[in-house]
Each structure stands twice: as structure tokens, then as C-alpha cells.
Amino acid sequence: MGRVLFIADAHLTPGDERTFKIFNRFVTELLNEDAGQLFIMGDFFDFWFEYKNFIMSSYFSVLESLRRLTNTGWKVNFIVGNHDFTVGDTLQKITGMKIYTQYDLRHNNKLYRLEHGDLQMGNDFTYHLWCFVMRRKITMCFWSLLPPLVVDWMIALIIKLSRGVTKRGKLRERTLYDVMKNYECLNGYDGIICGHLHDYQDFIKKIDGCDKRFSVIPAWYVDAPEYAELLDNDSLIVHNLMEK
Numbered sequence: 001m002g003r004v005l006f007i008a009d010a011h012l013t014p015g016d017e018r019t020f021k022i023f024n025r026f027v028t029e030l031l032n033e034d035a036g037q038l039f040i041m042g043d044f045f046d047f048w049f050e051y052k053n054f055i056m057s058s059y060f061s062v063l064e065s066l067r068r069l070t071n072t073g074w075k076v077n078f079i080v081g082n083h084d085f086t087v088g089d090t091l092q093k094i095t096g097m098k099i100y101t102q103y104d105l106r107h108n109n110k111l112y113r114l115e116h117g118d119l120q121m122g123n124d125f126t127y128h129l130w131c132f133v134m135r136r137k138i139t140m141c142f143w144s145l146l147p148p149l150v151v152d153w154m155i156a157l158i159i160k161l162s163r164g165v166t167k168r169g170k171l172r173e174r175t176l177y178d179v180m181k182n183y184e185c186l187n188g189y190d191g192i193i194c195g196h197l198h199d200y201q202d203f204i205k206k207i208d209g210c211d212k213r214f215s216v217i218p219a220w221y222v223d224a225p226e227y228a229e230l231l232d233n234d235s236l237i238v239h240n241l242m243e244k
């Protein structure tokens with residue numbers, strides 16, 4: 001069995017050709033090795049709204065890369081983020097990826113809870129209310145009635161404004177353990193692996209006398225395209241595609 005890899009928060013933006021190219025290069029390298037598992041930990045797209053019959057052409061090359069990966073046997077699992085929570089059947093069909101809001105990863109006799117992480121960020125009521133409204137079917141229906149370009153423009157604006165709501169700048173300085181308020185969701189798990197916070201973290205903390213792991217996959221930046229690998233011995237290491 002091949003490697004277990006993670007990438008998070010690539011925030012691919014239409015027109016951002018450099019980031020697309022680097023991601024495609026990453027995929028080309030993976031195609032030369034034994035098929036493994038790739039977990040895309042959310043916010044892969046800076047914005048994705050899923051239509052039945054429309055896909056932004058800017059994303060074609062990346063979607064094609066993902067399709068090549070799954071065709072060669074790689075298991076690609078896409079865990080939705082706060083920028084791309086509308087992904088669904090269309091993306092799944094085109095790429096062969098599987099889409100999850102949360103995934104249970106069994107590895108080396110351990111069970112890890114994988115999720116993007118935004119919903120674990122404390123008790124920010126405004127943010128949870130925001131997610132509740134945005135992720136309703138009725139809200140989705142409203143968006144889908146509008147022309148794609150209008151939605152594109154409106155969502156870009158909302159994302160810009162919502163950066164204040166998620167208090168991203170502040171979160172970056174804190175650890176996943178500190179910002180999480182609901183440790184009960186870790187009952188039955190050996191730990192949690194997230195994205196969203198952008199900086200690599202890997203800590204063991206005691207919760208009710210049990211060791212729990214708190215890991216954050218670093219964001220994939222164009223200048224530092226980092227991805228993580230969970231090794232057989234359970235350590236989580238970070239690779240930089242540019243430092244090979």
C-alpha cells in the first residue's frame with residue numbers, strides 16, 4: 001500500500017495559474033509511485049459552488065489531475081472546508097474523489113477524526129449561525145437560481161467579509177487544542193487531524209486521562225507547497241514540494 005498524504009487549504013483561485021501548475025506537478029510526482037491515499041483537508045478551492053451543468057473552466061486542469069490520480073488507483077478523499085462546502089456529486093463524478101464532511105481514518109491501530117476544523121473553532125456563535133444558514137438546502141436553492149457569474153462575485157465578497165467572522169488572524173497564533181472547545185467529539189478517537197489553521201501542529205494532550213493527538217496540516221502556499229505524510233510508525237511529517 002502506498003503512502004498516506006494530506007494537503008490542506010490550497011485556496012485555489014480562478015486565474016491563479018501558478019498554484020494550479022504546482023498542484024499538477026505534485027500529482028505528476030504521485031503518479032510515479034505506488035497508489036496510496038490522499039486526503040484533501042478542505043478549502044482546496046478558494047470558492048466552489050456546485051452546479052449540475054456548469055464548472056469554472058479555470059479549474060479544468062486541476063480536475064483532470066485529480067481524475068488521473070483516481071484512475072491510477074489513488075484513493076482521493078475530499079473533506080469539505082468553509083470555502084468549498086458545496087462540493088458534491090458533480091465534483092465526485094468528474095474526479096472520482098470521495099467527498100466527506102468528516103472521515104474516520106484507521107491507521108496503525110489508531111482511529112483519527114479528520115475534518116476541516118472550522119466547526120471546531122470554539123464557541124463562536126456568530127460563525128456557527130452563519131454556517132447553519134449558509135449550509136441549508138434552501139440557501140443553496142437560492143444561490144443556484146442566480147447566474148454563475150453573479151454567484152461568483154457575491155461569494156467572493158462574502159468570503160472577504162467572513163474572514164473577520166472566523167477571526168483567522170487570531171486563530172493562527174493559537175493551537176488546535178486551545179481553540180477547540182468540544183473535546184467530547186474525540187471520545188472513541190485517538191486524535192483529530194484538521195486543516196483551517198494553516199500552520200503545522202502535532203501535539204499529544206491528555207483529555208480525561210487519555211492521550212489524544214491534535215494535528216494541523218500546513219496550508220499549501222504557492223511559495224511553500226507543503227503536504228504532510230502519516231508514516232507507518234504514526235509520525236506525521238511535512239514535505240515541501242520545492243525542496244526535493
Ligand SMILES: [Mn+2]
Pocket residue numbers: 042043081082083116118195196
Ligand atoms: Mn478554512
